[in-house]
Amino acid sequence: MDPSKRPAPLARTLHATLSNHKGSVHVARYAKGSAKYVLTGGQDRTVRLWNPNSGAEVKVYAAHGYEVLSITVSHDNSRFASSGGDRSVFLWDVSTGATIRRIAGHMGKINTVEFNDDASVVASGSFDATVRLWDLKSQNRAPIQVLDDAKDAVQTLYVGNGTIMTGSVDGYVRTYDLRMGQLRTDYIGHPVTAVIPTQDAQSYLVTTLDSHVRLMDASSGKLLNDFSGHKLTSYRSRACFGHNEASVVCGDENGQVWAWDLLDATVLSPNPPPKVHTSVILWTEHHPIEDGEMITASGDGTVKVWRHPTSQ
Numbered sequence: 001m002d003p004s005k006r007p008a009p010l011a012r013t014l015h016a017t018l019s020n021h022k023g024s025v026h027v028a029r030y031a032k033g034s035a036k037y038v039l040t041g042g043q044d045r046t047v048r049l050w051n052p053n054s055g056a057e058v059k060v061y062a063a064h065g066y067e068v069l070s071i072t073v074s075h076d077n078s079r080f081a082s083s084g085g086d087r088s089v090f091l092w093d094v095s096t097g098a099t100i101r102r103i104a105g106h107m108g109k110i111n112t113v114e115f116n117d118d119a120s121v122v123a124s125g126s127f128d129a130t131v132r133l134w135d136l137k138s139q140n141r142a143p144i145q146v147l148d149d150a151k152d153a154v155q156t157l158y159v160g161n162g163t164i165m166t167g168s169v170d171g172y173v174r175t176y177d178l179r180m181g182q183l184r185t186d187y188i189g190h191p192v193t194a195v196i197p198t199q200d201a202q203s204y205l206v207t208t209l210d211s212h213v214r215l216m217d218a219s220s221g222k223l224l225n226d227f228s229g230h231k232l233t234s235y236r237s238r239a240c241f242g243h244n245e246a247s248v249v250c251g252d253e254n255g256q257v258w259a260w261d262l263l264d265a266t267v268l269s270p271n272p273p274p275k276v277h278t279s280v281i282l283w284t285e286h287h288p289i290e291d292g293e294m295i296t297a298s299g300d301g302t303v304k305v306w307r308h309p310t311s312q
Contacts, residue, residue, distance in 0.1 A: 002306070004026075006246060006261075007242055007243075007244075007246040007247035007259070007261050007262065008242070008243050008244075008246065008247075008291050009152035009266060009268070009269075009308070010242060010247070010249060010257070010259040010268060010294070011291075011293055011294050011306040011307045011308050012257070012273075012276075012306055013306065013307055013308060013309050014276070014304055014305075014306060015052070015055075015293075015305045015306060015307040016052055016053075016054070016055035016168060016304070016305040017055070017302050017303075017304050017305075018038070018040065018048075018050050018052070018055060018057070018302065018303040018304070018305070019301065019302045019303075020048060020057050020101075021040065021042040021043070021044050021046070021048065021301050021303075022042075022043070022044040022122065022178040022301065023042055023043030023044050023067075023280065023301055024042055024043040024067075024279075024298070024299040024300075024301065025040050025041070025042040025282065025297040025298060025299075025301060025302065025303050026041055026042055026043070026067065026068060026069050026084075026236075026282050026283065026284070026297065027040065027041045027042075027068065027069065027070055027071050027282075027283050027297060028040045028283050028285055028295045028296070028297040028303050029072070029080075029285060030073075030285055030287055030288055030295070031069045031073055032073055032074075032075055032076070032077050032288065033075045033077075033250050033288065033289065034146075034289055034290075035077050036052060036053055037049060037050065037052070037058070037077070038050045038051075038052045038295060038303070039053060039071050039073060039080055039306075040297060040303050041068030041069070041070070041071050041082055042067065042068055042070075042125045042254075042297075042301075043067045043068075044067075045062065045064040045066060045067060045068060045070060045084075046061065046062050046064070047060075047061040047062075047064075047068055047080075047082050048060050048061070048093070049061070049094070050303070052293070052295065052305040055305070059094075059097055060097075060248075061097055062083075063090060063099045063102075064082065064084055064085075064086055064090065065085075065086055066084050066085025066086045066109070067085050068082050068083070068084040069083060069084040069085070069109065069110065069111050069112070070082065070083045070084065070110065070111060070112045070113045071113070072113045072114045072115045072122070074115055074119035075115070075118060075119055076119075077093055077094065078093070078095070079091060079092060079093060079094060079100065079119060079285070080092050080094060081113045081115065081122050082113065083109075083110035083111075083112070083113040083124055084109060084110060085109045086110075087104065087106045087107070087108060087109060087110060087126075087249055088102050088103060088106075088108075088110070088135065089102070089103040089110060089113055089122060089124050090102055090103075091103070091122070091136065100164070101136070103122075103124075103134050103141070104141075105132055105141075105142070105143055106124065106127075106128050106130065106132065106159070107126070107128040108125040108126065108127030108128035108153070109126065109127045110124050110126045110127075111125055111126060111127060111154060111155050111156070111236070112124070112125040112154065112155060112156050112157045113125075113129070114157045114158060114159040116127070116159045117161065117228065119136065119204055120136055120137050120177065121133055121134065121135055121136060121137070121144070121159075122134050122136060123156030123157050123159050123164060124157075125155070125156065125157045125166055125168075126153070126154055127153045127154075128153075129148065129150040129151060129152055129153060129154060129168065130146055130147065130148045130150070130154065131145075131146070131147040131148075131150075131154055131157065131164065131166055132145070132146050132147075133145040133147075133164075133296050138234065142260075145178075147164070147166065147174075147176060149174055149183060149185075149228070150166065150168040150170055150172070150174065150241065151168070151170040151172075152168050152169035152191075153168060153169045153171040154166050154167070154168045154239075155168055155169060155191070155192060155193050155194075155236055156192060156193060156194045156195050157195075158195055158197060158204075160198065160201060161198065162177065162178050162179045163176060163177055163178065163201075164176045164178065165173060165195050165197065165204065167188075167192030167193065167194065167195040167206060168191075168192055169191040169192070170191075171187060171188050171189050171190055171191060171192065172184045172185050172186065172187055172188065172192070173185070173188060173192055173195055173204070173206055173216070174186075175218070184221070186216060186217075186291065187216065188206055188208055188219075188223035189208075189210075189223050190208040190209050190210040190212070191208060191209040192206055192207070192208055193207045193208065193209060193232075193235075193237055193238065193276060194206070194207035194236075194237070194238035194239060194240075195207075196238075196239075196240060196241065197218060198241070198245055199245065199278055199279050201213055201218060202217070202218055202219070203216060203217055203218050203224055203231065204216055204218055205239055205240070205241065205248060207232070207237060207238060207239040208230075208232075208235070209232060209248065210235050210251075210288050211228060211230060211231050211232050211233060212226055212227065212228050213226075213227040213228075213230075213239040213248055213250050213260075214226050214227070215227075215248070225262070225263075225265050226265060227239075227248050227250070227258075227260040227265050229258055229260075229267050229271070230250055230251075230252035230254075230256065230258040231252045231253045231254055232250070232252050232253055233253070234253065234280075235253060235280045235282060235299070236282065237250065237251060237252070237253075237280070237281060237282055237283070237284075238250075238282075238283050238284055239284065240284050240285055240286050241262070241286065241290035242259060242286055242294075243286060243287075243290075244291070246261070246262055247259050247260060247261060247262055247263060247268060248260045248262055249284050249286060249294065250284060251277070251280075251281020251282070251283075251284045251298075252280070252281060253280045253281075254275060254280075255275045255276060255277035255278055255279060255280065255281060255298065255300070256272065256273045256274065256275050256281075257273055257276060257284065257296060257306075258273055259273070276299050276304065277296065277298035277299075277302065277304070278298075278300040279298050279300040280298065280299045281296050281297070281298050281299075282297055282298060282299060283295075283296065283297040284296050284297075291308075292307050292308040292310065293305065293306065293308075294306050300301045
């Protein structure tokens with residue numbers, strides 16, 4: 001983290017409202033790189049592809065029999081995986097809308113799915129307290145590895161280069177070094193709903209149900225910074241880094257989007273932020289490259305695209 005980085009103002013001008021879902025929208029993911037597409041999944045059992053620039057819905061992916069809780073997009077944007085109440089991982093072809101594969105094996109709903117770098121493996125974390133790794137190049141339907149150290153539901157996953165991070169309701173963040181066969185556990189003390197490492201993997205951001213977001217040292221588990229002011233006690237929500245990792249952004253149960261300076265944890269203006277959704281914000285994601293755009297998904301059934309006025 002570069003101390004010279006000062007956070008840019010958060011994109012707070014509403015550019016588009018994506019409102020075709022019926023019921024809560026649990027997840028909203030940007031396509032990789034500079035691609036201008038968004039995938040959303042929700043209570044209505046659909047995944048929807050949008051053009052956030054025009055606000056137009058491009059395609060609907062309907063095969064889930066239960067709510068969709070998680071989406072992960074492949075490195076080349078040709079495929080995505082989704083999961084939810086079905087207890088199965090669905091692998092999709094983006095352009096045709098066809099389900100390529102359906103992977104079963106969990107005993108409970110699947111809260112989170114993530115590809116590895118080249119989308120040859122997908123990891124799934126479940127209410128059954130396990131993480132399962134699936135080799136997508138193999139015809140074998142059994143998982144290649146099962147991580148069963150969590151004592152409660154696994155809510156969040158991050159798949160890195162040879163490492164997997166998990167966060168669960170038991171209050172732990174677990175980091176698996178798959179090459180060394182090692183496990184490091186960091187006790188956060190409150191149900192974990194999201195874990196996102198910095199790009200250099202030296203630290204990570206953890207969202208918990210005590211109305212705090214924490215920045216943790218990845219090697220020692222030491223607390224580096226603590227961000228608060230928002231309300232988050234009952235729903236799985238996701239904080240993320242702002243542009244250049246100079247800020248931290250999190251939606252809350254009051255429908256507000258909070259932002260903090262990463263270095264000194266001060267709330268960025270306005271404080272308090274305005275209410276922009278009529279229900280809890282369940283997912284916040286900043287555009288992977290551009291500083292002037294982010295998306296929020298809410299229990300009110302909408303996804304909102306936010307931009308700087310200069311990015312319109």
